[in-house]
Amino acid sequence: MKKIVVTVIGADRVGIVAQVARDLADTNINILDISQTIQDGIFSMVLICDMEKASVSLKEFQDKMAQEGKKMGVDARVQLADLFYAMHRI
Template sequence: MKAIITVLGCDRVGIIADVTAALARNNINILDISQTIMQDIFTMIMLADISGSRKTLAEIEEEMEAVGKNLGVSVTVQHADLFNSMHRI
């Protein structure tokens, strides 16, 4: 199952390190990653394959939310189909 992980917030040292470390711990493979500063906001979007993880998407979402909280940024994990269905015919 593929998920889109979005990280938005104030830029600081170690955001990518902490987020990707948490994903690695859960055996989640990052397939694509893009990071930019949009209107002064740190914006990172990842496409990840979560089928190797033992946790459900809901559990991963909870864990990543907590990682985000520690960093002062917001992290969301959503099923990739949401974006595919909205933006692709």
């Protein structure tokens, strides 16, 4: 399994979850876990995904999500799960 972490943060609006899920499905990336919240109008979402069978490389998907994030007015980032966990270890 090749796990990635997708984070999305920005002003809340309709369709953010739908667009991210569509982008994942279009590239054959499976959502394993998802958490999202809205606090004082700020939307945040973290997805743990498996890109073992993805139709794109990690770099291609990172670029795609950065572009889609700009279109939606949010910050969308993608990292390998191992790197994400290592960066956030105390």
